[in-house]
Amino acid sequence: MAVHRIGIIGLGKIAQDQHLPVIKSNPDFELLAVSSTRGLSHEDAKYTFQDYRELLKLPDVDAVSICTPPQVRHQIAREALLAGKSVLLEKPPAATLSELEDLRVLAAKTGKVVFTTWHAQYNKAVDEAKKALAGWSIKRLLVTWKEDVRHWHPGQQWIWEAGGFGVFDPGINALSIVTRIMPEPVFIKTSSLEFPANRDAPIAANLTFSMSHGQGDLQAVFDWRQTGPQTWDIEVETEAGMQLKLTHGGSCLEINGRVVVQEEPAEYQGIYRRFDALLTIGHSEVDDAPFRLVADAFMIGKREQVDAFED
């Protein structure tokens, strides 16, 4: 199998912590170039650029991973596709759904691969949960995603701005697992969004869902004000009585009280294995389901004002 020669655009925390070491450890990829507006370089990369447009001119680059902030991803991805490069998109894949749809259309036009990466979708626990639930009717879903924003996003003002998604920044991770494991699509039925008086993005959200069949009790609770232990759990109960619980952000799985999978998250290893497979067969994977649920939650959401929040 040919090795994919890859460039990384944007050398922020996620590129440094995940993409670079995972690419290095995967023999199907060779890091050829990086670009960083701040002028950062990396020892493994043959070429370094400040302007990603220079990177896109390299004929040897087959694919790029776009690790910039979401606001500029669409424009960079467009130019990459038009330059004949395949594209891996960090999450969220674009600033809006319409931008993502544009990339889907452009992938088809150019024949290049676009791959939207969502949290935990390639974890073993998530795979096993999906298999266990396939074909069953769902009676109950409870998503509890509660974390301490002061710990995870200290001083990051942009997540509190309009378009910064607020508590949906972690919440979309939960939704990406839900859309993966549920045997049928879920739809947002009601949405309640808590906006701090001094902020333009929600700090907490309560969602209820429906499915096409059945009258299940389907809910999600997102909260960014959780101190002490952090909670990233998804519980599902089937009509037939199976109890399934994903914990630790989708890395551990219990079924009927028995531990089925318990592992350290190896999300990005799975992402790059998947990207290799997609590049080899020339097939795009543009999954907009988690993003659509977020947009639906904002569109039909009832806004409640809560106490001002300072971090």
Added chain:
Amino acid sequence: MAVHRIGIIGLGKIAQDQHLPVIKSNPDFELLAVSSTRGLSHEDAKYTFQDYRELLKLPDVDAVSICTPPQVRHQIAREALLAGKSVLLEKPPAATLSELEDLRVLAAKTGKVVFTTWHAQYNKAVDEAKKALAGWSIKRLLVTWKEDVRHWHPGQQWIWEAGGFGVFDPGINALSIVTRIMPEPVFIKTSSLEFPANRDAPIAANLTFSMSHGQGDLQAVFDWRQTGPQTWDIEVETEAGMQLKLTHGGSCLEINGRVVVQEEPAEYQGIYRRFDALLTIGHSEVDDAPFRLVADAFMIGKREQVDAFED
């Protein structure tokens, strides 16, 4: 060409004012049945039901027009498709984007036609505007959609509730014209939403757009507080200097100051001509672009509180 035997589900104002007379005047359609939860009947229909499920059991019905409130459209459309009927959806076609996506998937699975109808897309003025703009670079877009909610929606509390869309109820009409006539997709760049202190939906919105090419000045202003003359105008200027103006909600077109089309709106005639064509070739038309822009505007929108509004 075979005549399409049609049922109407939901006999509210839009069915009475538009669907029934337009079906009667179109020889390609035969009204076979109606269903109305309030027990209304219609002289042209052979069968009348209170429960739409009874209507869906009629083997002779080829297609249904769903004219109920949007909250229940998805469920009815699902059942209609599974019963082997093609479906025309009043606007908006569903309560959320995820519901609409589900119908797109189900249309493909069942081989039946799903047709999303959007405001004014079949007007001659809109067709001519689309042709005139094709291939040109856009320098300026100004959408001005200002009307008096007290006149058009007296006492309709649901449009002020979360999920009722507020000023996007008329605004989506403007967006459906914009997505139709612009030579390339537009993306919401910024969105400012004015919520009355006592309401859960916006009374006004200011949007800016971007396109993939160029740095045009692209804007939309929606306002529901307009008294006196009502304004439903779309102005476009190309880089090459063409000035195009659609007025009267997309029924009149001026290009460079010259009136090109001026006609009474004949929206539903165009909708049923299109539905006939789609049924004949067995092809669905699920256009989610206007709905996606609305969801994007809510998702990245900055909320401003304004004076309470009583109607």
